[in-house]
Amino acid sequence: MDVVVLIGRVMFVILFLSSALGHFTQTKAMAGYAQAKGVPMPEMAVRVSGALMLLGSISILLGIWADLGALLLLVMIVPTMIMMHSFWKETDPEATQSETIQFNKDLALAGALVMLFGFFAHTEELGLTITGPLF
Structure with missing residues (x-):
């Protein structure tokens, strides 16, 4: 099972x-897009x-305080x-659909990060x- 968790x-x-x-x-380029989004x-x-993603990913990947890594990614x-x-701000139906999909993807990832935090902190x-968990 250890290898399966590592692959995941x-x-x-x-x-x-x-x-x-x-x-x-x-x-x-990303800053320009972010600026356009307010x-x-x-x-x-x-x-x-970018730093939160890098640190959180490395933490989870290597298993160095992976619970903290999950929280860093969640904070991002x-x-x-x-x-x-923010799909609720869009007026164009295609933009609304696209942003809704991206919002839901991020929501699912946030849920997975909460589960990973629980897994790493309490298993x-x-x-x-x-290392073991930090929390």
């Missing part, structure tokens, strides 16, 4: 690691969200979900991790 952790963090890479290599201090927000994804995918047998 690897698969889960690929999304966040690739997004973090984009946040650091395409900061200006995000305050968009360039800083892009960098901070909830504001992103609300500020970047005795974590298997193939470097």
Whole structure:
């Protein structure tokens, strides 16, 4: 079972690691998009969200205080979900549909992160991790 959990952790963090890479290599473009969505201090927000994704992903991937890693990703994804995918503000039906899908995807990821936090913080047998939980 340890290997199965490790495979799941690897698969889960690929999304966040690739997004973090984009946040650091395409900061200006992402900041422009964030600014268009009304995000305050968009360039800083892009960098901070990229850092949270990178740190949280590495934590979960390597099993170094993975419960903290799940919380870092949760802290990043909830504001992103609300500020970047505010489907209720859209007037165009296609934009509304697209933002609704992205909002729901982020909501599902947030739910998975809450479960991962619970798993890492309260499961005795974590298997193939470097450290135990922080919390």
